[in-house]
Amino acid sequence: MVQRQLDAYKQERDTRRRAYLSAPSVREKFPRVEQVALELTFSDPTGIGKHSPQTHLLGPAARAYFEVACPCSACLAGGFDLSAVISDMLSRGRSKVSGKLSCHGWQDRGRACEHRCLLELRYRATASYEPSVDAPARARLERPNRLAVRR
């Protein structure tokens, strides 16, 4: 049983990793974006768990992958998917979005599907964009990678 659980955690990590690796870069998906900053804070409704806040900075070369793993190590099939909100913000050229989400994973510990995790995430995302130029996005995409500014 314990082994099966460990496998489930490993499988989940592998799936996440594959999704991350197959995500396009921020530059490919949102050519005008210079940087995206994600500020994340977590609160445990039971008051038991304490999880450090996180800040993620994504430059043009980063993967356009906006799923946040649940910081609770016992949580299975949880996490927070910010893809839709962030993609929406970036495709509209907005500079700020914030909100909160609850984790719908399971607090497993041998009793699968008994307790929802429900850890709460508050997020604030800010984005900066290159000044809009007339050069078509296509030209920027074809710029060799080594000339690209890494942030």
Ligand SMILES: [Zn+2]
């Ligand atoms: Zn969770």
